[in-house]
Amino acid sequence: MTKPAATLFAFVALFVLSTSYDAKGARRKLQVSNFGTTAEGILVYRYVLTNDKGAEAVVISYGATLVSLKVPDRNGKIADVVLGYDSVDGYEQGTSYFGGTIGRYGNRIAGGQFTLDGKVFHVPTNDGPNSLHGGTIGFNKRVWTAVDRSRADAEVLELSYASSDGEEGYPGSLKVKVTYTLAAESNELRIDYWATTDKDTVVNLTNHSYFNLTGDASQTILNHQLTLHALKFTPVDATLIPTGEERAVEGTPFDFTKPTAIGTRINQDDEQLKFGKGYDHNWVLEKTDKDGLQLAAEVFDPSSGRVLEILTTEPGIQFYSGNFLDGTAKGKGGQAYAYRTGLALETQHFPDSPNHPNFPSTELKPGQTYRSTTVLRFSTRK
Numbered sequence: 001m002t003k004p005a006a007t008l009f010a011f012v013a014l015f016v017l018s019t020s021y022d023a024k025g026a027r028r029k030l031q032v033s034n035f036g037t038t039a040e041g042i043l044v045y046r047y048v049l050t051n052d053k054g055a056e057a058v059v060i061s062y063g064a065t066l067v068s069l070k071v072p073d074r075n076g077k078i079a080d081v082v083l084g085y086d087s088v089d090g091y092e093q094g095t096s097y098f099g100g101t102i103g104r105y106g107n108r109i110a111g112g113q114f115t116l117d118g119k120v121f122h123v124p125t126n127d128g129p130n131s132l133h134g135g136t137i138g139f140n141k142r143v144w145t146a147v148d149r150s151r152a153d154a155e156v157l158e159l160s161y162a163s164s165d166g167e168e169g170y171p172g173s174l175k176v177k178v179t180y181t182l183a184a185e186s187n188e189l190r191i192d193y194w195a196t197t198d199k200d201t202v203v204n205l206t207n208h209s210y211f212n213l214t215g216d217a218s219q220t221i222l223n224h225q226l227t228l229h230a231l232k233f234t235p236v237d238a239t240l241i242p243t244g245e246e247r248a249v250e251g252t253p254f255d256f257t258k259p260t261a262i263g264t265r266i267n268q269d270d271e272q273l274k275f276g277k278g279y280d281h282n283w284v285l286e287k288t289d290k291d292g293l294q295l296a297a298e299v300f301d302p303s304s305g306r307v308l309e310i311l312t313t314e315p316g317i318q319f320y321s322g323n324f325l326d327g328t329a330k331g332k333g334g335q336a337y338a339y340r341t342g343l344a345l346e347t348q349h350f351p352d353s354p355n356h357p358n359f360p361s362t363e364l365k366p367g368q369t370y371r372s373t374t375v376l377r378f379s380t381r382k
């Protein structure tokens with residue numbers, strides 16, 4: 001497409017999106033605007049989802065990224081509780097995965113290699129000897145196509161991406177959809193993932209938002225109180241690859257079965273904490289119902305009263321305490337994101353599963369449908 005034709009197409013698309021109504025003619029629809037262009041000149045759209053309870057979520061078509069998420073504190077004061085950038089360039093240059101949709105494989109694959117159906121596949125190593133978050137150009141660095149699917153009871157944005165056979169070394173053409181749903185009547189943001197393939201492949205999708213419930217990213221997250229509904233975690237080697245063991249959290253700094261401030265034990269003399277430079281591990285979620293949506297984590301910020309509950313269908317959750325943030329990333333409003341000023345809770349299958357037959361499988365075959373759901377539920381407490 002020529003540049004003028006692309007611009008015309010973009011304006012028509014904007015018009016179509018901004019005038020879409022649901023079947024009942026309800027006026028609930030999301031707002032769309034231009035977020036900027038990529039270095040290659042591709043237009044990136046910005047979608048604003050709002051509800052009647054003070055919440056607002058901003059998602060862009062670059063990386064199907066959650067750019068901002070505003071929710072009230074205990075006094076009704078609204079603030080943005082996720083880290084991110086103000087420009088496309090920030091996301092293109094960024095190495096922290098702020099708010100991005102991670103794929104084809106979230107977290108690490110050891111040595112950038114795995115065997116599937118007896119064949120060895122090589123994926124790019126971009127984290128020491130390992131492949132991290134889908135490789136050099138993961139799903140968080142791709143431009144997605146969005147459609148407004150808003151209904152009377154929710155504003156809904158569906159984003160699609162077609163990952164080609166062999167992209168970043170992964171077999172099979174993968175069709176992916178990610179849907180963000182902001183409920184009208186409650187401060188709940190639901191993220192649904194869907195994928196199909198035409199060849200056997202592996203898939204592990206997640207969202208990489210960094211939360212800071214104070215709403216002020218100049219503060220650390222060390223006073224946030226965390227609960228994880230997990231009795232075990234998967235210990236790692238020095239390069240953060242799981243050893244294959246599932247270890248009891250009891251009696252270790254990894255026990256978050258009761259609400260505990262993140263900073264309480266983070267600097268303890270513990271080999272696993274040293275490997276992660278803090279918390280950067282996968283917890284094995286307690287499942288009463290194998291396929292259902294279950295409470296995985298709760299985060300409470302005593303200063304603002306904000307509470308985040310995370311529900312998921314996934315078997316694991318990566319709790320990362322922002323140990324690689326070092327102030328070099330200049331985020332929204334020029335804020336430099338310093339050490340441990342954001343925490344990620346990435347719902348997922350376990351890291352390096354393709355190389356660990358004892359872990360829940362991440363294989364997807366033609367004819368099967370990958371589905372995963374995560375809900376971010378916000379409230380406040382005294």
Ligand code: GLA
Nearest residue numbers: 095096097280318320324344
């Ligand atoms: C995940 C990984 C971390 C780190 C962050 C992004 O949480 O486990 O080691 O790569 O993503 O910086």
